[in-house]
Amino acid sequence: MSERPKIKDIAERAGVSVATVSRALSGSSLVTDETRQRINALARELNYRPNVSARNLRTRRSMSVLLVVRDVGNPFYLEILKGVEATAREAGYAVLMGNTENDPDREVEYFNMLRDGHADGMILMTGKLPPPEPGESADLSHLPVVIALEMIEGSGFPHVQIDNVAAAEAAVDHLIALGHRRIAHIAGPLPEVMALHRRDGYRAAMKAAGLAVPEGYEVRGDYLLESGEACASDLFALPEPPTAIFAANDEMAYGAIHALRRLGREVPGDVSVVGFDDLYLSKAFYPPLTTVSQPRADIGRTAMSQLLNVLSDGDVAAEPAIVLPTTLNIRGSTAPPRK
Amino acid sequence: MSERPKIKDIAERAGVSVATVSRALSGSSLVTDETRQRINALARELNYRPNVSARNLRTRRSMSVLLVVRDVGNPFYLEILKGVEATAREAGYAVLMGNTENDPDREVEYFNMLRDGHADGMILMTGKLPPPEPGESADLSHLPVVIALEMIEGSGFPHVQIDNVAAAEAAVDHLIALGHRRIAHIAGPLPEVMALHRRDGYRAAMKAAGLAVPEGYEVRGDYLLESGEACASDLFALPEPPTAIFAANDEMAYGAIHALRRLGREVPGDVSVVGFDDLYLSKAFYPPLTTVSQPRADIGRTAMSQLLNVLSDGDVAAEPAIVLPTTLNIRGSTAPPRK
DNA sequence: TTGAAAGCGCTAACAA
């Protein structure tokens, strides 16, 4: 066979029908060992590979899943992707990357790829559902979708996530335990759910410790470095600046540390800073960042496992919401406040 | 239509044949405007989407490309992925992620996905070709593959890359211009091609400046943080340690800076450090890292464009090797040597 | 400009 051999070529050479070849290749027990071996040998010899489009068309499955994120360029998703990829490939699935950039058209587009057979299921990490279609039934809830990372309240899909409120609370508790009382928060892009939860954790911890949140101690960032710098500058323009900052993610924490250094404040000497996410290389930063660590690879693996369950039993509703534990990595960016 | 509508459903409602519907939907000029509009309206109304498996089977194209890397978990690939994704989707292609983890079986597997119709083309960034098959013709060179980032000498595929030798040379020249004479190099995992090139650039710069490379000044790392630490420690156990280090990537540069700090050496006061890659957040590091910046997004876009060319004219050999420019970002980790 | 019909390569229901 000079061109890609097909099942028919093998059948002819082996002197059997295409059905037998198909069975032998798929490991069906309805084939004698002898035939199977002959066919397998032939397949290897011809370097045969089943055509996936034909198989997909017939079986109505693509053996692909779609992983949809807001921004493929964000390193945060990497380990999740890695976890998803590993679990997917074990189960014979390929992973298609989807990137919405917060564009509603794209969000819809990826949902459509579920319907047109591009992918059998989807892991959605954008924290958003596409807006309901004008004409058609807006009921997506029977699609094989698992929400990870950023939950979508009331979506009816299975979730894999962390408890952002509790994790944020633990981060702030750590600062309180060190003796800080003037603790500020650099929030994410409120009112996004995740940003909201982390802020709520901050508030809860402060309240539980009987600490007030002074005017101006909650500033709103957008998860990017520059906003961390800007927020920290704002905080230190206050008449009574904080002695500690809890940032809603590592990147803003880095930005804050940068700004503080420029203002001549030492971390953790003058100001303690806690981040959230434990980015790759956060440990290499100076000072090493104290931060909440999410089990990212585990989130990816778990989400993919859930999706596999949904795909095999077809029951989206049966899958539970899973909450994975976080840990607070205490490193060098936090210390007791100066006396 | 409760279930996914097919072309036949539209045809029945419109009172035309499936062929006409297919033509109308694909924008063929062989359809009256009136029919086309009727069909389009119906398609929208039914929320019709062509089944990709059926189309792929018929057209023998998957409209997917495969992006294969050594490690999906490495943030370095992110912006490249982003560039590839953007260009791919503009052209109507989906991006499948491949992750080899340096496993030869997987390398072969991804090549096979080209043959079984999973993907129409591949962008290979692993720096390796799979080992030739035992039986079959080992000639891969007519497959629609573009090599990016890590070149593979003599592969016959189009390449998109940077000039690692020249970029490394520029980095070391910068140190020399600052007045350093005792300059060490933390290399990548030699004898990998990229690591080799960067080392050659180091050597060339030293030679051009008439500087010797003392025994022990070239140490071999593996691109990871820990190896940067270890290499720096080795360097500073030398009787005459260097005043500057050129690391083959940012991550090892970070590791080196870490180790130096632990040894009580200041960067850049006592030792200057230059990295390579300009990782995300390298600018947030302290001190901000002087490093060679690769145009990563551009590498991704260019590689995908090349692949699109190959896919449209079918001529792999016609595509040129493209070399993209790098820049040296001079930041805070380099300074003149102490007098 | 449209329709009828073949067939992409595979799997699976049914028959033998």
Next chain:
DNA sequence: TTGTTAGCGCTTTCAA
């Protein structure tokens, strides 16, 4: 245990 046969949903001749 094997073969025959009918599609999966689409595109594309070929004929009208």
